[in-house]
Amino acid sequence: MKPGFLAKNPSVLTFLLVLAIFTLAITFLSDAYGSGLVSTSMVKTLGKTLCLCLIAIAMDLIWGYTGILSLGHFAFFGLGGYMVGMWLMFARTRDIVLASAGGALPMTPQELSDAIASQIFGVVGASELPTVWAFAGSLPAQLALVVLVPGLLAFVFGWLAFHSRVTGVYLSILTQAMTLALSLYLFQNDSGLRGNNGLSGLQNIPGIEGAGQDAVSVWFLWASALALALGYMLASFIVSGKFGSVIRGIRDDEARVRFLGYSVESYKLFVFTLTAVIAAIAGALYYPQAGIINPAEMAPIASIYLAVWVAIGGRGRLYGAVVGAAFVSLVSTWFTGGRVPDVNLGFYTVKWVDWWSVLLGLSFVLVTLFAPKGLAGLVDLVQGLRPPRRGGTPLGPDDGSLQEQEAVE
């Protein structure tokens, strides 16, 4: 990134400042490093929310900017979580096995591996370490896999889909089918990832048992904030230059972009793979804070929620995606947490735990119909009060074509 990038993109600077202030504030209100006003579980919720904001940026890049409504990015998020979860579970179980063996005779590597395997896979009735766990003992290897496995899957899937020119709704259905297939596969006990039990105990980080959850939660908050900041800067770098022009062009009229000599397929593949990797990194930071991951997390509905967040926040704008993900997921936690008082209508009691999905669906429809710019559109309202900085007011494509009709008449 060149110097002056931040100066040319004041909104990035604003975002980074807000994020830094937020992270510092939470740190000084946390149990471990501050007044304790914010509970450890709240810190975790906020840390997880930052990860969701990061995947929302990925979604905005692929959908809001490139126009590909992917319903598969939560699969990459989940895969990232599984990759890091394997190391967390393996390393911790190894520590436990070694500790319980105590001063007894040193174990052979085979004995150790078998002992770990029976600990981890007892629940699914297996006692051998599946081959997919080959690298689980090595943190660097599993961290590399966080990027490589989802990246490769996205690359192969994207290559096949884009080169056969699958677009629009068909592509969305295809990505959803991929997600469904992956989660169904992981539900099986012999997938080697503990079936529907998933991976658990991920909040315990091996090697730092000395630190309590109150401290660890703050560290993860920082890590998530850092990842979000880097992701935001990367995304705004991508969309700010000619590359951004090209992908927005692909969104609006991909045939025209082809006739300018750009290989549309390569651009789509690039963005699809890159956003899959961003999603995976977000997942790898999310699940240690959640403590558990199972295939249900990767069900297609999760990816649909992701699209809803970005739509409500305002797609085609990075801060819109972040605001949408933060706002909707926090409100959603609040509603589904059972802490919102039920509304007694006399003849019927509205239980928010049940009715929240309906409310969310309704707001999605309303936003799509009446406020296509989402929450980020509010910023335009505020800025509209000031004199516009550029030569003209932004007109949508609809207004443009209106003039076209007038010209023909």
Place this chain on the structure above:
Amino acid sequence: MNHLLEVSGISVTFDGFRAINNLSFSIGTAELRAIIGPNGAGKTTFMDIVTGKTKPDEGRVIWGEKSTNLLKLNEAKIARAGVGRKFQRPTVFEDQSVAENLMMALKANRAPWSVLFWRPTKADHFKVAALAEEVGLGDSLARKSGELSHGQKQWLEIGMLLAQEPRLLLVDEPAAGMTLAEREQTTALLVDLARTRAVVVVEHDMEFVRRLGCKVTVLHEGSVLAEGSLDHVTSNPKVIEVYLGR
């Protein structure tokens, strides 16, 4: 005479309907050519084939000194080989500014990786400004192209075409939606461009074609009906029957 583009014996069928029927056509490296023909004659389809949008059922499309087979290339590669196209309806990226539209069209490496790190130099800004000036959009650089009038969009698209620096320009009905003065300006520009490259213009307006003062190809039902000077083809009884007589 050496040809830049040589199309021979192409045919296309859409759901049993023959839109192009054994069409042959060729154009030199610096030549201006007008294509006329009634609605549905296959003029746009012909451009679709040359630019790779439509694959013909049979025939050959040969390009350049190395005799490249264009039928083997996809749209993007054909464009990079030097074929530029202006569409019948103006198609510009309405959500982006005039400058962004031109910048995207500017001749440069098109690979994602180099585009990602590409930043305009002073020379690029200068080129874009000059192009905008040339097509009469000099003071609209920052405007969203969706705000432009129909005629201005036509001009912007011509500007984008120039920015690509193609060796062959395919121009589909450039004068639609333009005022008389703009039409005259367009003819002058096209004639000027054809000094250094090949230009194919599809146009309905006979006055416009006359001002181009070039060889004319008359298309009818997907094949060439007549070819020659405008006076020559307009005196052809077959042409009068299918086209001018109506």
